[in-house]
Amino acid sequence: STLIESIAMLSFSTNSESTGRLADTTGISFVHEGSSYRTFRLDDPERKHGGQSGSVAIKAFSDQFPDEEEISRLENEHNVLKYLANRSGAGAALNQTLRSGAAAIYLDWVEGITLKEWIRTTNSEKTSDLKRIRNVLQNITYGLLDIHDAGVVHNNIRAEHIIIPPEEDSPVKFISFGSASFLAADGKSSPDARRHDLMSLGFVFYEIISGKSSRRKSHSQSLFSNNDNESKEDEGQNDESKLHISHPEVYSALVGKMPIPFMRIIMALIEANITTKRYQTASEVYQDLNHSNTFLLDSKMSTYAGQLHFSQDELYGRSDHLTAIMNVSQRMYSDRSPQVILVSGFSGTGKSALIKHASEILAKEGHYFTSGKFDQFGQAEPFSTIIDAFNGYFRTVMQSGEEIISNTKASLLRTIGSEVGVLTNIFPSLVEVIGTPVTDPAQVGFPESQNRLDFLFGLMISAIATPSQPLVLFLDDLQWADITSISF
Template sequence: DGEAAIYLDWVEGITLKEWIGRNTSNSAKTFDLKKIRNIVQNITHGLLDIHDAGVVHNNIRTEHIIIPPTKNSPVKFISFGSASVLSRGDKSSYADRRNDLISLGFVFYEIISGKSSRRKSHSQSLFSNNDNESKEDEGQNDESKLHISHPEVYSALVGKMPIPFMRIIMALIEANITTKRYQTASEVYQDLNHSNTFLLDSKMSTYAGQLHFSQDELYGRSDHLTAIMNVSQRMYSDRSPQVILVSGFSGTGKSALIKHASEILAKEGHYFTSGKFDQFGQAEPFSTIIDAFNGYFRTVMQSGEEIISNTKASLLRTIGSEVGVLTNIFPSLVEVIGTPVTDPAQVGFPESQNRLDFLFGLMISAIATPSQPLVLFLDDLQWADITSISF
């Protein structure tokens, strides 16, 4: 119609931010390295083309990168409203490209972590405080200060990616843990295409910054483990119940110690079952004990016909016709002995409590025998209800 207009290409695809949401899981322990390699190489090549054209984007974000629907098509950068033109003789051109390269590093971080790299204006860095925040940012330009701290990036990447690729990201964001600084997108692209950048080799240390300990070993607890084993042997020799109290502050490895001991005891023929008391579970008396023994009976059902038959015979012989009282309390017991033929007699509350105490003791004596020892582990006793303690 004779009026001025601006025509822009229509770019098909989704933003990189959407692509990350569909392809990256924060809880995932493994990554599709081939897919990640292709996407970061494609993005870097696109930035290289922009810089070769004499333009600096100045606003690279995951929202401003379009991933095409077809695998072999190049990515597209959008939102050039903040872009600037480079002149070959302009001494500031490197600084301008540097902003784009820093942003590229944080884009890579977001691809791996699935989280935004932008700082929240109302909060400080997790690795900073009012007195030393400026020290962390010292030597970094304004673009870098818009993003989360380098330690936060490092902690999110370590253990997830091969060392060479992680080093590229840390160099791009100009972290102090590496002295390398990229001058151009071409240098980044060359390193991404190196044969070792995404190599996972089980014979070499693939990850940095982590101490790897064997999960089959218990470190520094040999005396405690020996004490538990000694109590186990005393139970055999004395043929009497034994109690072990494992105490200590939270996080000192009490549960790990018991887990390791249970694995040793299981190899020696012990049955191990456990329950965990909860601060908010005291309204359901005896529930932790019930869960523990339901777990025991489920284990029996997975132990073969001979064990099931022996356990059933021992329970019925020891408890007799009153076994229905216990099946009402421990539903998994029905899987072992079947549905009781007779219902338990109706009695008053005091009598009912006394009967349950007596029958519970009989049940323990029936299933915990010298040939089939039973270990019951109760965690967080400080939250135990009065009913459970009385048993």
């Protein structure tokens, strides 16, 4: 902590020329000066400060009196990097001091050069090739995927904030996490939470391929400028579409420089109007880049302009079928009666995908959806698919909150009464909802037992499927259903 404070004080008491000579006596060297921060490198071969690389980066304020927002940003960067310590897409934070006038953070040193420098060198040497560029694009995307998977969004992705390692097989690292934020812990973050990062990634890709800055002149100098003070610490979360050049400018600069599949990825990332594709996750981008290797190996495919991308999240050519399912759902509401839909077709024609898409829509409208799949070799276990489906329903109820659990329990006990034990013997998960029945069901012969089960099963359905919470039961591969299940 004392060393951090000493360097923090040195940051604004010594000019950058003289700090460059510190390494001769202290092992400390000046690395970079931005608009708000100075960065130093401390040699730490014995790893006394907890780093893994043998060196430590120390980030301190240039101004002796930074405002609260700047201090908060530095603290946020430390906290986020502490959280990402075991992730390959970011370096690790080691220590910090936030004392007034001496705020600074220790970071494990990340070996390599910024992507901005890499682009400048690659273009000046005219050494770029498609495979090398694809590898860099893929490595950057994997780094971002790793960060997003950890539940963090960067919010300030640009070429200056990405470190390219000396070895091609080493992971790319992101830096400057002052504006980073955490995704919702329950995994229900809006896709927009990642949208800013993905759009920024698209403009970074543009810069890699074109060698030109994607930023408007009022926001940035040329990528080939020698002035590295260019707002490296500008951590604001701005509207990317206003900061960057227009989509037509991006398109015209890329035409002829990359195969069409790569262009489509970039145009989708920056959400250009010429494509309807929108990426929701970095994983989708990574998969597309991985598949693009095929185009590099086949020159004819590389220049083929008709390549299309079909998202796994979209349903194509089934709007009429989807409408028919929704119409049946509405009829169930209006008639207050059960409805049956049979979806037929050859194997692999998308029947299950259609139902999955419909179920997502119905779930948003308040339907409970449960499913079971019949098996060609499972017919020896009568009724097992139905049992699995309703056990799944009861498990869903148990995850839906106390009010729904209480209402479902009350409805079942009120409707079925003392005979509920017959059903708990069939559906074990029902016990989780209503508890263990007080009385055991009366013993009866087989015909009476079957009739009783049929009757009580109907009561159970009427208790859990209501106008306010309709129940949708999807039974897949009905051709393999056993006789007992069909009789229900």
